[in-house]
Amino acid sequence: MKAWKWFEGSRVGRSVFRVGIPRSNLERAQAMVSSFLLHVQPAKVNRRTLRPATTLGLGLISLYLLGILTVTGILLMFYYVPATDRAYDAMKDLQYVVSAGLVIRNMHRWAAHLMVLFVMLHLCRVFYTGAYKRPREFNWLVGIALFLLTLGLSFTGYLLPWDQLAFWAITVGANIAAYAPVVGPELKFLILGGNSVGQEALIRFYTLHVIVLPALMAFMVSVHLWRVRKDGGLARPEEGADRLERIDVEHLPTNKSYGLMELTRSTSLQVGKNPEDEVFSWPHLVFREMLLLLAVIAVVLFLAVFWNAPLEEVANAIHPPNPAKAPWYFLGLQELVSYSAFWGGVVAPAVLVTALVMLPYLDRQAVGAGRWFARERRLANTVFTIFLIIAVVLTVIGSVFRGPNWGWVKPWAQPPAVTEGH
Amino acid sequence: MTPQQPPSDSTSRRSFVQLAIGWSVAALAAAASSGAAVRFLVPNVLYEPSLRFKAGKPDDFPDGSVTFLEDERVFIVRQGNTYRCLSAVCTHLGCTVGRSELGFHCPCHGSSFDEQGKVKGGPAPRALEWFMVTLSKDRHLLVDKNERVDAEKYLVL
Numbered sequence: 001m002k003a004w005k006w007f008e009g010s011r012v013g014r015s016v017f018r019v020g021i022p023r024s025n026l027e028r029a030q031a032m033v034s035s036f037l038l039h040v041q042p043a044k045v046n047r048r049t050l051r052p053a054t055t056l057g058l059g060l061i062s063l064y065l066l067g068i069l070t071v072t073g074i075l076l077m078f079y080y081v082p083a084t085d086r087a088y089d090a091m092k093d094l095q096y097v098v099s100a101g102l103v104i105r106n107m108h109r110w111a112a113h114l115m116v117l118f119v120m121l122h123l124c125r126v127f128y129t130g131a132y133k134r135p136r137e138f139n140w141l142v143g144i145a146l147f148l149l150t151l152g153l154s155f156t157g158y159l160l161p162w163d164q165l166a167f168w169a170i171t172v173g174a175n176i177a178a179y180a181p182v183v184g185p186e187l188k189f190l191i192l193g194g195n196s197v198g199q200e201a202l203i204r205f206y207t208l209h210v211i212v213l214p215a216l217m218a219f220m221v222s223v224h225l226w227r228v229r230k231d232g233g234l235a236r237p238e239e240g241a242d243r244l245e246r247i248d249v250e251h252l253p254t255n256k257s258y259g260l261m262e263l264t265r266s267t268s269l270q271v272g273k274n275p276e277d278e279v280f281s282w283p284h285l286v287f288r289e290m291l292l293l294l295a296v297i298a299v300v301l302f303l304a305v306f307w308n309a310p311l312e313e314v315a316n317a318i319h320p321p322n323p324a325k326a327p328w329y330f331l332g333l334q335e336l337v338s339y340s341a342f343w344g345g346v347v348a349p350a351v352l353v354t355a356l357v358m359l360p361y362l363d364r365q366a367v368g369a370g371r372w373f374a375r376e377r378r379l380a381n382t383v384f385t386i387f388l389i390i391a392v393v394l395t396v397i398g399s400v401f402r403g404p405n406w407g408w409v410k411p412w413a414q415p416p417a418v419t420e421g422h
Numbered sequence: 423m424t425p426q427q428p429p430s431d432s433t434s435r436r437s438f439v440q441l442a443i444g445w446s447v448a449a450l451a452a453a454a455s456s457g458a459a460v461r462f463l464v465p466n467v468l469y470e471p472s473l474r475f476k477a478g479k480p481d482d483f484p485d486g487s488v489t490f491l492e493d494e495r496v497f498i499v500r501q502g503n504t505y506r507c508l509s510a511v512c513t514h515l516g517c518t519v520g521r522s523e524l525g526f527h528c529p530c531h532g533s534s535f536d537e538q539g540k541v542k543g544g545p546a547p548r549a550l551e552w553f554m555v556t557l558s559k560d561r562h563l564l565v566d567k568n569e570r571v572d573a574e575k576y577l578v579l
Contacts, residue, residue: 168517168530171515171516171517172515172516172517172530174516175514175515175516176515189464190460190463190464193463193465194465194468194469194470195468195470196470196516198469198470199469200465200468200469317495317518318492318495318518319518320517320518320529320530321529322529322530323529323530324517324529324530334531337515337531337545338531338532338544338545339545340545341514341515341545341547342547404529405527405529405532406529406530406531406532406544407532
């Protein structure tokens with residue numbers, strides 16, 4: 001501590017940290033503004049923002065998982081070779097030869113699954129709190145793009161281990177794309193770089209997975225976070241009262257010299273209606289964020305140490321596993337596809353994404369923003385919940401109630417013996 | 423000082439032409455670049471098994487047999503002195519079908535097909551495809567997956 005204090009006060013320390021550990025309110029504000037990593041966030045936040053129930057921290061958890069995925073992903077790249085005759089061996093090496101390789105691969109896999117889950121939960125949170133309403137419509141669209149990017153990253157990463165699961169999930173996925181109207185077969189050819197899943201498909205998915213989609217993701221995440229600030233932080237029920245025209249100047253606290261400075265038009269700069277509702281981001285917000293980061297790392301590490309990521313046999317184009325299943329978040333889709341590839345695989349997802357994109361422009365009612373399950377939004381919440389339940393039921397059916405030949409199985413019964421064809 | 427004149431017709435027309443030329447050039451450049459980029463991604467050479475291949479000598483396939491060729495994912499069907507070639511790729515989502523009592527069965531989503539490749543159940547939208555079989559000069563069965571034929575077309579030897 002003494003050494004740190006000396007460093008902080010030294011020429012070098014001051015040049016790096018500018019403010020150092022803040023000791024006054026002025027320095028607390030300066031610490032947020034002068035740090036590159038912290039300046040994305042406001043110097044002061046509304047007390048409501050700090051309450052766990054406001055957002056449950058779902059977006060931040062998704063961001064942390066993306067960070068874990070980036071770090072572990074870069075580490076995996078040092079050993080992985082995107083070639084059909086070496087990819088699977090690289091996976092085995094990571095599991096049995098490379099120091100800590102097993103845990104890092106496990107972390108990457110579990111963090112990926114968790115990220116899909118938490119991005120979905122974050123989407124549900126934003127819906128149920130009506131936080132996509134004006135002025136946040138555009139950030140909802142950015143969020144939809146991030147959701148699709150998350151699925152795209154997960155799907156492209158799926159092929160890389162080059163095991164049976166990978167090969168057949170991508171075969172099924174690429175053939176779903178072929179059902180798209182007009183350009184379907186050409187699209188499939190372009191995705192795979194050929195007629196079937198092989199070396200060309202592997203290098204394409206690898207390039208998408210390690211640079212194209214992550215670069216897009218980094219850009220869109222930046223826009224997403226920037227818009228949160230520009231749109232006035234988290235949605236609040238009393239937000240409308242922030243507007244200039246509705247603030248009664250007479251009633252502003254006169255004992256505070258900064259009282260008038262907090263008067264601005266719209267919600268862009270002013271953080272809360274009343275300065276009394278705000279606290280300094282340092283330490284209140286930053287501390288909570290760091291605590292959550294530790295918790296996320298702890299959970300992922302715990303999963304990675306005690307549960308291994310599955311790796312099936314090496315990809316074999318002749319013997320599809322029975323049943324061949326897509327990743328869990330696509331199993332609802334696969335269940336639909338088992339009835340009709342066109343309606344389930346093309347129309348249903350297209351309609352779903354279109355509905356999500358149009359939502360903030362169709363639902364223009366301003367009431368109910370910033371509150372969970374607002375009564376005024378009963379219709380919207382009911383419709384959304386019905387779709388959510390359908391999606392969950394289809395996913396559960398696809399995950400545990402479907403066995404060999406995509407026939408019905410009881411998950412609690414003994415798994416039936418699988419008979420091979422040919 | 424007199425108030426400024428609103429821009430006359432000739433200047434607004436000039437600026438319109440300038441804008442139109444500028445935007446057209448930009449749009450053309452963007453279209454050409456993205457067109458070239460997409461075309462770049464469509465491979466001209468495929469390192470895949472050829473779609474035309476020799477399946478073997480006619481006598482390699484016993485009478486009444488249905489033989490699966492792994493690399494090409496097809497069945498060679500011989501009945502008497504007739505030869506046909508049936509695709510083993512499910513028309514639903516591209517899994518490899520296997521033999522079953524009825525004919526053929528896809529393990530991925532449960533489509534089933536009869537001996538003629540016709541859909542008997544499951545989500546498959548079309549019958550399995552039949553490919554053209556001819557005889558090469560050195561008397562091997564020559565299958566061409568580019569050429570689809572109907573189930574009634576045989577190679578008779």
